[in-house]
Amino acid sequence: MNEPNTAVSLAHRLSQFSELWTQKTIARLNDYEVKLAKLKGEFVWHKHEDTDxxxxxxxxxxxxxxxxxxxxxxxxxxFVVPRGAEHCPVADEETAVLLLEPEGVLNTGDAGGPRTKPAETLD
Amino acid sequence: MNEPNTAVSLAHRLSQFSELWTQKTIARLNDYEVKLAKLKGEFVWHKHEDTDxxxxxxxxxxxxxxxxxxxxxxxxxxFVVPRGAEHCPVADEETAVLLLEPEGVLNTGDAGGPRTKPAETLD
Structure with missing residues (x-):
């Protein structure tokens, strides 16, 4: 993570995993995580009370x-989803996104449930 | 800034200005700013003691x-420049970048001088 003097290629990082709806941390900025995810289909409605x-x-x-x-x-x-705003991502085709939020924020926010998964570090 | 339910297009936002070395804020995430800049040539050596x-x-x-x-x-x-690390961006051709850091961070960090310019909000 944040290796000295090494560029992080989004395309290369995306080629390193195929699971859907799993956030992969690729860099840290102070106490924030830069994450990648591949999405297809509909997620669950949820909100993050404490963060955009x-x-x-x-x-x-x-x-x-x-x-x-x-x-x-x-x-x-x-797009920045405001803190406290209920949202539900949906993608008809496989979609790659970069996510940014404070470390430790869970993908399902306040909703919990079976699709909850902590971010994983992409080695 | 962060208009409700409106996507922010990086290409469109980049088409709205031409000045070099001027950071344009296009979104806010908590107390962080998402900024765009166009760079060409060499900047000044500087560091940010308090932030990546x-x-x-x-x-x-x-x-x-x-x-x-x-x-x-x-x-x-x-790439994430670690807090406290002296750095100097240089671009041979005109280069467009997205920057992310806490609001209020100055472009020249500790160096100051004539190239210091606060970020401007891109309307």
């Missing part, structure tokens, strides 16, 4: 459903 | 000179 959450789409197409409407993200587009 | 700094290259090619070697970033590659 940034999504940047790298490939594919992501819809972030919010209670008051959807945000559709194409590659090269980002 | 993330660079993600969108187009062009950026060399981050560090006292113990260079990191070269192509599009889709990122």
């Amino acid at each position: 959450e940034l999504f940047l789409v790298i490939s594919g197409r992501l819809t972030i459903q919010l209670r008051d409407g959807d945000v559709v993200l194409e590659p090269g587009e980002l | 700094e993330l660079f993600l290259v969108i187009s062009g090619r950026l060399t981050i000179q560090l006292r113990d070697g260079d990191v070269v970033l192509e599009p889709g590659e990122l």
Whole structure:
């Protein structure tokens, strides 16, 4: 993690895993984690009471459903889900995203349940 | 800033300015700023004592000179400059980068001088 003087290639890192809905930590910035994930299908509605959450789409197409409407993200587009806002990501095709939030934030937020998975460090 | 339910397109935001070495804030994540900048030529050596700094290259090619070697970033590659590490970005061609760090961090860090410029919000 954050190896000295080494660039982190998003494409290379994405080639290193195939599981869906598993956040892979690729870098740290202070107490924040930069993570990658591959998404396909619909996740679960949840919220993060204590933090905003940034999504940047790298490939594919992501819809972030919010209670008051959807945000559709194409590659090269980002959106910050405000703290406390219920949201549910859905992707018709496999979609690669970069996520940014404080370390330790769980993927399912307040919802919990079987799809809860801590972020994993990508070696 | 962080308009409700609106995607932020990096390409569109980059088309809205042309000045070099001016950080443009395009989103906020908690007390962090997501910024864009266009770089060409060499900046000044400086460090940020209190924070790491993330660079993600969108187009062009950026060399981050560090006292113990260079990191070269192509599009889709990122690097986190550790807090306290002296660095000096240089780009032979015009290069677009996404920057991420806590709000209020100045571009020239501890060095100050004529190239110091606070980040500007891109409307």
